Amino acid sequence: MSTDGGLVRRPERDLRTFLPVLAWLPRYRVGRDLSADLVAGIALAALLIPESIGYAGIAGVPPEVGLYAAIAAVAAYALTGGTSILVVGPASAVAALSASLVAELTSSGADPAVLTAALAVSSGLLLLLAGLLRLGWIVNFISRPVLHAFVAGLSVSIIIGQLDGLLGVEIDAETAVGKAWQVVARVAEWDPATVALGVLGLGLLVSLEHWAPRVPAALLVVVGGIALVWLLGVDEVSIDVLGTIPQGLPSPDLPGLDLETWLTVTAGGAALVLVGFSEGFAAASSVSDRTGEAVDGDQELVGAGAANLASGLFGGLAVSGSLSKSAASQAAGARSQVANLAAAAVVVLTLLVLAPVFELLPEAVVAAVVIAAVLPAASPSRVLDLWAVNRLDFAAGLTTFVLVLVWETLPAMIVGVALSLLFLVRRASFPDVVELRPDHDGTFAKVEDGVPGLSRPDVAVIRFEASLVYANADRLARAVDTLLGERPGLKVLVLDAEMVADLDSTGAETLHALDDRLAAADVEMRLARIHRRARGQLQRSGLAARFEGRILPHVLPAAEED
Incomplete structure (x- = not known):
């Protein structure tokens, strides 16, 4: 073990650190932990399924793509991830950024779902390469204020982007501010039935999560929405539903793109690496604070890379570690990655048996689930609080937050990172x-x-x-x-x-x-x-x-x- 860094030392690497499942699985106590993990896995699936479908919508791909990603990512991270209960799956920030990148690539004529999977593959390979080269320190170059501001701005943008499904109104603006203006300007076009269902679902989700956090609120609202449409009849209501979801499981396959498109996709994958790994590492750090585990940034790169690569090969979208789903899993009693594998098994069962049922899921309910999931991260308070601590951090955070709302996500992130580095250089250049x-x-x-x-x-x-x-x-x-x-x-x-x-x-x-x-x-x-x-x-x-x-x-x- 190298001591060049004094007390800050790199962990030794061997097969068990590269594949942590080889370390934790032999120590797994079936009699004590299995029942708790199974219960937690079922509770996690109640949140994972509707959120994965919703994030697929954010990414601009069919709902089954989100479910494919949930299965592949959870299984891959269980083998390679270094955190015992971290849940890796479709997430708001990477889904929104993926949609932005795909929108720039559709001129190639490729299917958006294929491009989305290719982005997951490319980001997965880049993450794996970075993990093997032990480049986990790179995440430190994205300052926490910029990252928090980016996530907050992106969360607000996602909420605004879900208002069309929640209110039953057509929105075609490019930016979050433009979409918000259209929502207000087209109030006469709101569909009353959709508004009633969406607002009711959102109200129930927020209320249950606040007053009864152990109740699977997302599952109850989803089941209630499906039951309502089934009882009233699809043809008798004006509420839009998801529609056809293919039954069965996908086969692993490399997205079919030409070399030029792959090179362009890989450049976009680098952006997903910055955003996805930053958000995922923050989630892993938060989880480890509660479990007492040490987070190895290099191993988290490997785990995130394997999850994204597996998701893309099975036709899914890019993924990252999720703080909300990890917290839900832990609150339900999860002891290990077996809980996440149990949730993945429930998603498999959904695709094999319950896909026709989810075809009746109202889009307003999906929008409500997504909004409720990202609502805690949408608060600008973490940006505003920077004013009292450091004005340079506040300037970088506020600029990033505003640019996400009035511009595109990738340029806003690039500007935020550039400001972080600029202010870092300034601090180093003007010591007392x-x-x-x-x-x-x-x-x-x-x-x-x-x-x-x-x-x-x-x-x-x-x-x-x-x-x-x-x-x-x-x-x-x-x-x-x-x-x-x-x-x-x-x-x-x-x-x-x-x-x-x-x-x-x-x-x-x-x-x-x-x-x-x-x-x-x-x-x-x-x-x-x-x-x-x-x-x-x-x-x-x-x-x-x-x-x-x-x-x-x-x-x-x-x-x-x-």
């Missing part, structure tokens, strides 16, 4: 450089904190509060110039390097140049509290020999020695 003075207890504090001054005015202590690299090295030089101008009698300058965890060639050149400049002004430069890594870099650059005798372990001796 502060002068320190000793406190009464021997520690050091900033000059502006009002602590007593140095007993020796010819000695100054400064602290550079970042790694010293090419993006910020000039700030140290400018700070020293300012200090020399303010302290004409200066004889000793101590650089407190406690926060300089890294040093590049530009940083080394800056230290060399500063030492020359200070020596010319008859000022001795000393270094204190050098980190192990920075000390090694000083050694390799030759600066350790130059500063020999002037590198001290603590600030106080460096400031007091003659």
Whole structure:
């Protein structure tokens, strides 16, 4: 095991870490856990089936595509995923992004369902490759504020996009804002029966989830909607229903596309990787907080990749980890991935036997299920709360949130990531450089904190509060110039390097140049509290020999020695 990262170490890899099922299945206690997992699996299926059908609608593909994805993704993640009860399946963000990407690719003449499956395959392969290369750290480049804002904006967009099914009105606008305007402008076209059923279903879902969270609200509303249409008769009501759902299971097959289209699809798959894995990793982290498990980002890449690849090969859409479904499964008593496999088995049974029943499912009920599922994530409060914490995060989050509503999802995500990286570079480029003075207890504090001054005015202590690299090295030089101008009698300058965890060639050149400049002004430069890594870099650059005798372990001796 490598110790280069100190206490942050990469897990060792072997067959059992690549296929975690080999580790947890032999330890599975059938007598204690099986009954709980089966009950949880049935409860999970009550949520998984209607949501998968709804997310298929968001993705712009037939309802069975969502069910295919649910079966394949759950089975694949159970073998390769590293989190015991995380549910991987169709999800709102990836479904909406998939629809946006497919809309840009339909000019090729390919079937949208084929393109959707191809996107799942391409994103799955990219995720697997990233997992094998141990690139789980990449997710850190999408800041949490941008991710939360993207998910919130996308959730609002999804809710607005479901209003046509909920209200029985035609909407043809491209953006969420345009759709919302059309819904209001066409109020006279709302279908009364559809509105009544959709609003009633949504009200029941929200009420039951709040007051009776253990009740399978989605299942009750779905069964009630189907029963109502069956009793009244499809031909006697104006309510739109799902229509034909093919019975049977799909056979695995690679989507039939030409090479040029595959290359274009793969570029879109990269976008799905960013969004899907970010959302899935956030869900895995939340689940692990409750189970006490450690989340391995590299293994989650492998698990997400296997789930997406399996979904695409079986004709499904892209998937990701789902916090809502995982929480529902855990609340129902799930102990392991066996619960998710049990839910997948119920979905298989649905396709084999119950498909004709779901053909009577009203689209208004599907819309209500989707809206209720994404409603908690649609709150903009997580974006607004950023104002009190960090204004740059707020600016990036608010920009991403607004762009999702007024533009397309992929460009909005790209802009959000770009802003995240831009602000990260800005933070690294403008670290504080502060002068320190000793406190009464021997520690050091900033000059502006009002602590007593140095007993020796010819000695100054400064602290550079970042790694010293090419993006910020000039700030140290400018700070020293300012200090020399303010302290004409200066004889000793101590650089407190406690926060300089890294040093590049530009940083080394800056230290060399500063030492020359200070020596010319008859000022001795000393270094204190050098980190192990920075000390090694000083050694390799030759600066350790130059500063020999002037590198001290603590600030106080460096400031007091003659």
